[in-house]
Amino acid sequence: MEIIVTPNYEEMSKTSAKIIANEIRRKHDLVLGLATGDTPVGTYEELVKIHKEEGLDFSKISSFNLDEYVGLAPLHKNSYNYFMHDNFFKHININMANVYVPQGNTNDPEEFSRWYELQIKRVGGIDLQILGIGGDGHIAFNEPGSSFASRTRVKALYKQTIEDNSRFFSSMEEVPRFAITMGIGTILEARKILLIANGKKKADVVASFIEGPVTSQITATALQLHTHVTVVLDQDAASKLTRTEYYNWVRDNKHMVHKSVGR
Numbered sequence: 001m002e003i004i005v006t007p008n009y010e011e012m013s014k015t016s017a018k019i020i021a022n023e024i025r026r027k028h029d030l031v032l033g034l035a036t037g038d039t040p041v042g043t044y045e046e047l048v049k050i051h052k053e054e055g056l057d058f059s060k061i062s063s064f065n066l067d068e069y070v071g072l073a074p075l076h077k078n079s080y081n082y083f084m085h086d087n088f089f090k091h092i093n094i095n096m097a098n099v100y101v102p103q104g105n106t107n108d109p110e111e112f113s114r115w116y117e118l119q120i121k122r123v124g125g126i127d128l129q130i131l132g133i134g135g136d137g138h139i140a141f142n143e144p145g146s147s148f149a150s151r152t153r154v155k156a157l158y159k160q161t162i163e164d165n166s167r168f169f170s171s172m173e174e175v176p177r178f179a180i181t182m183g184i185g186t187i188l189e190a191r192k193i194l195l196i197a198n199g200k201k202k203a204d205v206v207a208s209f210i211e212g213p214v215t216s217q218i219t220a221t222a223l224q225l226h227t228h229v230t231v232v233l234d235q236d237a238a239s240k241l242t243r244t245e246y247y248n249w250v251r252d253n254k255h256m257v258h259k260s261v262g263r
């Protein structure tokens with residue numbers, strides 16, 4: 001895992017957007033896994049800026065969103081589909097035929113989940129998966145106890161997630177209790193993973209998932225089993241890590257790896 005600690009939310013967003021933009025420049029038909037929530041809003045804003053100012057081209061990429069609330073229609077204001085259009089898709093030149101967000105109001109979520117997995121396979125798998133992390137340690141809606149082998153499916157939301165997400169709804173009762181979510185197994189098949197986190201409220205869970213033992217009780221710890229994970233944090237989210245000095249040294253001296261090989 002590569003840990004990049006940045007001074008604040010703005011720098012976290014700029015750093016992560018740069019990483020994503022570089023991957024798109026490297027492979028114009030990149031398959032991008034996308035996340036929702038407060039955390040990636042700044043990253044999407046930066047990507048829109050790069051698109052407008054530097055002409056970053058999204059026309060050939062495909063995208064797959066991690067999750068969606070069961071029961072919400074795509075145009076519902078609280079749906080993740082709506083969030084993605086509002087914060088990202090409508091501002092860039094992505095081809096909407098290549099955009100996939102789980103359909104919250106499907107009649108058959110199980111069948112839909114199988115179909116979603118097939119679409120990911122059909123395009124050759126996800127090249128770069130963007131992730132946030134929940135207060136309970138979830139990635140996508142893989143709540144505590146989710147199998148590390150899990151695939152896209154319906155998952156019941158954990159109490160803390162319902163409380164955390166109630167800020168977007170007018171009452172706690174309105175927060176959906178279920179979501180369609182990619183599984184941990186699905187996420188681990190992405191070729192590269194970029195997790196972003198900011199704020200003091202994420203400090204404990206960030207320290208646990210990077211430096212703690214692997215456990216299905218904090219599903220983000222599954223990322224320790226992946227070969228190419230980059231974590232971009234702001235100072236507050238990184239504040240409970242114990243090896244920050246080491247991470248910073250590696251960040252600033254990466255170029256020396258190439259020099260020392262073959263010595």
Ligand code: PGA
Binds near residue numbers: 036039134
């Ligand atoms: P947040 O959500 O970005 O709104 O904190 C993250 C998550 O639940 O994955």
